[in-house]
Amino acid sequence: MIIKKQVYSADKKANPLIGILLFLISIILFLATAPIGFVFGLFHSIYKKGIIGIGEYLLKMAISIDQLGNVAMQHFLNVFWIKKSGYKFGNRDETISSALGRNNKLGTLTFLGKFIDNLLNLIDKDHSLNSIDYYIEPTPEVLDLLSWIHIIDLEVLILFDKNKGTFSLPGGGKIKGKPDATVLHWHIKEKLNIDLEIPNMEYLGIFEAQTASKKPVLIDRKTCYSANYTGIITPDPLNTEVVWLNYSDREKLSEVDKLIFDFLKESEYIH
Known part of the structure; x- marks a missing residue:
């Protein structure tokens, strides 16, 4: 059996007012529920797997935050980290590190982008290249x-x-x-x-x-x-x-x- 990851894509253009409203609601709900959920998640992870469980839980959190950053910071990153011919940041299904790795392979990083990439490599060798996600939501690029x-x-x-x-x-x-x-x-x-x-x-x-x-x-x-x-x-x-x-x-x-x-x-x- 071949299992494909399913991704959401809008069938029509979004109403900008609806987008603003849903964004505000999501922020309110996140601030109200995330602290409780996070603390519960830590205790649940400890109970199930001990310190290994905490590591796995926090890694999932880190990847999700990275994906959020790829969307929230896309315009800044596309201007300052990559050349005009580069692979664009902003895919909601992809992390910043993954997009950085693709531009590393294409040779389309700017001086600042190369600096960030090299900095990450000092912490984790070949970080961006190893972070490339092949199961991202399709894009025209x-x-x-x-x-x-x-x-x-x-x-x-x-x-x-x-x-x-x-x-x-x-x-x-x-x-x-x-x-x-x-x-x-x-x-x-x-x-x-x-x-x-x-x-x-x-x-x-x-x-x-x-x-x-x-x-x-x-x-x-x-x-x-x-x-x-x-x-x-x-x-x-x-x-x-x-x-x-x-x-x-x-x-x-x-x-x-x-x-x-x-x-x-x-x-x-x-x-």
């Missing part, structure tokens, strides 16, 4: 894709686009509200005319790298799965060719597919 990994004799099945002259792993874009397995099955059926066996589909990982796509996209994110299939692989002969690449062919690929090849080599799937 992230191209969310699915890929099928199929390996035979230490070589990976790759699609060559005859029109663009590019190599890529077979797959396609995610579809909101649809399971990964179902959507990937559709993409592979369309591109290769085979049926992936969904019950034995295995999750391999999520990978991110700088994109070659046009703005506003900055990052390609690929969620990868392996699976057996039925049928005969038959790509569209006019537009697509199936090729088999090994690790020595890594430079032919996009940045995100290079990372996937690195993972496959480190995991000894390919050489």
Whole structure:
């Protein structure tokens, strides 16, 4: 079974007056109830797990505060911590550290952003890079894709686009509200005319790298799965060719597919 994190997104534009009213109500309720809840949470954590329970409880609190800060401080952070071409702060499902890590990878931190990043690294090595959250609410800056990994004799099945002259792993874009397995099955059926066996589909990982796509996209994110299939692989002969690449062919690929090849080599799937 493939479990997806569900996120809330508004179906229509919010009424600004309603937004202000709900904000004030939430602040009042927080001030009235949070102290009691916090004290109760500390005692409950001690009772259940002792000092370990307190550590786990406070870590959850720290992450939630970090997410709140990412929204509350987004305009300040976007002006002073990153360049105009950077990955924007402000996703309510993401921490400040995660957005900082993405800009670290993209090389879009300003002098102040680099200073903060280095300061965090002194406290916790590679803090921002290790904080990148791949399960955040989708944004226009992230191209969310699915890929099928199929390996035979230490070589990976790759699609060559005859029109663009590019190599890529077979797959396609995610579809909101649809399971990964179902959507990937559709993409592979369309591109290769085979049926992936969904019950034995295995999750391999999520990978991110700088994109070659046009703005506003900055990052390609690929969620990868392996699976057996039925049928005969038959790509569209006019537009697509199936090729088999090994690790020595890594430079032919996009940045995100290079990372996937690195993972496959480190995991000894390919050489």
